[in-house]
Amino acid sequence: METFSSIECFVRSAEVGSFAEAARRLSLTPAAVGKSVAKLEARLGVRLFQRSTRRLTLTEAGQLFLDEVSASLHTIQNAVANLASAEGRPAGTLKVSMGTVFGRLYVVPLLGEFLRRFPAINPDWHFDNRQVDLIGQGFDAAIGGGFELPQGVVARKLTPAHRVLVASADYLAAHEAIAGPDDLKLHDGILIRSPQTGRVRSWQLTSRSQQHSPLVLKARMTMSDSEAACATATQGLGIALVSMPFASGYLEARTLQRVLPDWYVDDGNISIYYAEHKLLPGKTRAFVDFIIEQFAEQGLTQRFSAL
Structure with a gap:
């Protein structure tokens, strides 16, 4: 059992690169985790980590050992958790x-x-x-x-991740008619900034007949949240490209309507x-x-x- 505990300390430390963080996740002290890994190294007769003040780095032997034991450790832990279920x-x-x-x-x-x-x-x-x-x-x-x-x-697919263009009826009534994607460049865009990169992505529109066209809107404003973009569009301030899960409530309430309803952006899946x-x-x-x-x-x- 002591060896199993030492292996668990080793695997957690390798995953996060720190005795301190591994200790936090295992509800132990960093000293206890370090001591446990040292005992495992002594038992195996090899050094598993190169230690520095900033981060742990696996040795070649440590990486080989991690590859051998990590999957088995998770399987054993899951088996114990399942048997221990109420x-x-x-x-x-x-x-x-x-x-x-x-x-x-x-x-x-x-x-x-x-x-x-x-x-x-x-x-x-x-x-x-x-x-x-x-x-x-x-x-x-x-x-x-x-x-x-x-x-x-x-990953298990839940739903397609489609994005659609939306605007208020007031905005559409007050601006030039939109017959196709090329007309969008004349219109104010409420653009979404990626939370991962901080940049506004370039999108390609796809039609029901699988035609493609780049999406070009005048950048009137940018936001980092699709829900906020929808709420802004209801005020007649521009056209927003938003995910269907956020747009659907506004479309059903008719506070927004789709622009170019035969066109959409295919952004993969929500899983x-x-x-x-x-x-x-x-x-x-x-x-x-x-x-x-x-x-x-x-x-x-x-x-x-x-x-």
Whole structure:
């Protein structure tokens, strides 16, 4: 058991590059983690880390050992967690990352039903529009779109990530008619700044017949939030390109209407992400299956499609 604990200290330290951060996640002291790793090195007869004042770096032997033991460690931990679940039901703290507004609008309303089914699970939900390090930061799952898929992480599609052009009826009545994408360059744009890069992205419009055209609007203003862009567009201040999950409520309430409704931007998918394990923790499996089920039952895939 002591060797297992030492291996856990080693794997956590390797993942985060720090005894102090590993200690925080394991609820131990940095000295205890360092001592445990030193005992493991003495037992193996090799140095696993090159230590510096700033960061731990794996030696060649350390990297080989990590590759051999990390997957097995996670499998054992998940097996223990599943057996320890209350009366065989999924249990424990469920750490999930999701976009701020998307999570509030479409995931938080599902929380009551989720907890009725799985009362032994304790949600620990983080709202952030940036991609998190799912494994390194200890998240069980994340919901979002446009994320790179790191090694060891899998994604299940929830809905297409379509973006559409929207404006108020007052704006459209007061400005030049828009018959095609080329007419957009005469109109004020409410542009979205990427939370990842801080830059305004260039987009390509796609038609229902799969024609393509660059999107060109006059940059009247920029924002970092699609919900804010929608609220601004309702004031007749310009045309915004926003994700369907944010636009749909305004379109249904008729406070905004689509501009060039036969055109949209295909931005991939909104997916649920989780670490790939042979034995996925019961709490994670319950959450993933529940979210996929609810998105299907509520017709959100169709609602968020621009087609």
